[in-house]
Amino acid sequence: MKPYLSVFFFILFSCVALTANAAHKPKNNSAVKDKGANSTVNTAEVCADDILYFAETLIGTRYRTAAANPLYGFDCSGFVSYVFKNFNFAVPRSSCEFISVGEKIKLEDALPGDIILFTGTSKKSRRIGHIGILVSNQNSEVTFIHSTSGKEHGVTITAMDDRYKRRFVQIIRLLKQNDEPQTATL
Template sequence: MRYVIAISCLVIIFVSSLLLLKIKQSQVIFKSKADTIVIRSGTDQDTSVYNPHIDSVNELYINTGKTQPAELVSYAETLIGIPYLYASSNPAAGFDCSGFITYVFNHFNIQVPRSSADFTNVPHEVSISEAKPADLILFTGTDSSSHTVGHMGIVVQHENGLLLFIHSTSGKADGVTITPLNDYYRSRFVKVVRVFPQNENS
């Protein structure tokens, strides 16, 4: 009887040791239901990519789902030439700046704020030097003395110090166009907002 008990104890100890070893080899990190779950194995290789910019707890967080940044930019460029129309998100009539953004994102079933000012606190801000295609670029309105966001666009290119963004403007182009971040827009620049997690890993 003593031998049976001793053997049973050894088996329990052995199984427990295996379980502890397994736990140490795998670390699971959970953020929230909508966030990426990262599983790190004993070889330190992630089975999925953790992104620090995922913040679905924030009510202003924009969930881009499976849409890729390049897809969004490509679609936005198909709308070049549509005229400017204040307070409109209807391509048959025209777009204002935020109406253009709304229409492009809604095409991919991505919900975004309707007004440019409502993007002010959308996560997450990145430096202008880190801007990538599909990041949002925010500006003041035409009155640059005001720090309130009043205009916005989508970054389409950022290479060799040249940043291009697509937007709907009431200026000379009078509609959807691609514009370089020149001195005029630099004087109105507020921030760059990253809504696509993929841009953190590209």
């Protein structure tokens, strides 16, 4: 009877995994196509709203070290790479490798969808150890979505407080639409 249970749980787990992956695809997104064998996504057409909408569907997913799967959890770089890879961006898996991708942007010029890099929690090291995706940057108030091992212990949106300001390293821009001049709206 035990072999049948193993097969049953394997099939059950496979169905749950397929359902979870389908649930995390963006809805009503004309710029993003299903990633079938013959389809491609033009990353130049992906906008910050697409990225943030998808990222926000993952809020509440638990933190798990070295994980990049919504079924198990995310560490910070696993979360960011999972979100951007969903839109066919070629991004690294490790947070420290993000410093060498995209375009470096000043914090005051950062826009939603840009990637924000921080040091780790060690005060002795300036090595990149945490990353997130910028949600808002208005009136010197920065918020970002990330997977944290802190008290939220998962994917959440956080305001950049003094603790994060001390750890801030760089903003990285991958979204081509963020390079276009911004117009003020009234």
